[in-house]
Amino acid sequence: MNLTPLFKTCAAVLALHCSGAAFAGGEGWISDFTAAKKQAAESKKDLLVDFTGSDWCGWCIKLNKEVFEHEPFKAGVKDKFVLVELDYPRDKSKLTEETIKQNEELGAKYQIAGYPTILLCDAEGKPYAATGYQEGGPEKYVTHLDELIGKKAKRDEALAAAAKSEGVPKAKALVSVLKEMDLTDGMVANFYGDVVDQIKASDPKDETGFAKEAAMKERIAGIKKDLGSQLQKKDFEGAIAVLDKALKDGDLPKDDVQQIMMTRGMLLGELKKYDEAVKALDEAKEFNPESPYVGNMDAAKKRLLEAKEKAASGT
Secondary structure, eight states: OOOOTTTOOOOOOOOOOOOSSSSTTOTTEEOOHHHHHHHHHHHTOEEEEEEEOTTTOHHHHHHIIIIITSHHHHHHHTTTEEEEEEEOOSOGGGSOHHHHHHHHHHHHHTTOOSSSEEEEEOTTSOEEEEEOOOSSHHHHHHHHHHHHHHHHHHHHHHHHHHHTOOHHHHHHHHHHHHHHHTOOHHHHHHHOHHHHHHHHHHOTTOTTSHHHHHHHHHHHHHHHHHHHHHHHTTOHHHHHHHHHHHHHHOOOOHHHHHHHHHHHHHHHHHTTOHHHHHHHHHHHHHHOTTOTTHHHHHHHHHHHHHHHHHHHHTO
16 A cells, blocks of 8 residues: 555565675674674774665665775774664574564664664764665765764764753753754654753743644654554554544644545545545645645546546456
């Protein structure tokens, strides 16, 4: 099912099988996260953590072949990072049970939703920047990483400055810190919970709007979770009920409302309620005709009309 960006799950790519080196990136990568943190602390380096699917993820394999395996990359990062590879292969025979367990725990802790995810972390494992596949080869990738590594200094300077202020100014400074790092909500919650608590304590009236925005993100996450639960059971009626409730409760951002309306139309199509599905997509398009998703809606409507015609002809 082709769901909209807010609610879609990551599509699996064709399985590609690697051979040769124990680590996809080649020599110099560590799989033991605790040992990597110790090495980073002792050498005063940061961690570059590659969450990868070495034998199935096409973009992971491209990143390895185009960047990680080349000398300009290795030379460009050797004095800055301890390289860590956390692999999630389909063929788990290449990993020990201990490594599998470690990687599963770290994937959950860092809230990894797609591969490859590249995290830059300090020696304690605290993330300050995230990236993934980038075109351009090893030299360009090293330049990209150099830009990202600057976020750590900005983070530390901003946190130190915020510690000297109070009230709303302190809250605004801390909000800026979190926005600058551009981490996922899950990473912020798991690694910067103390900063979040300071923002709320410094801004009890929510003049920054941070608490309101956090509450909205939590609400949308709840909708996604409930929707996913119904889709996993292939209960499309139940999934539509989740979306209907979200629309009825109201007070959602405009883009999210439209995406919910679109998803609702597609689910009606899954139930072969073609007329209702087309109407739902028309309403979604009318809700915001300037939306970048208009092309998706038109394409979905075309498929629904074709499916309706096919069903009517019995072919």
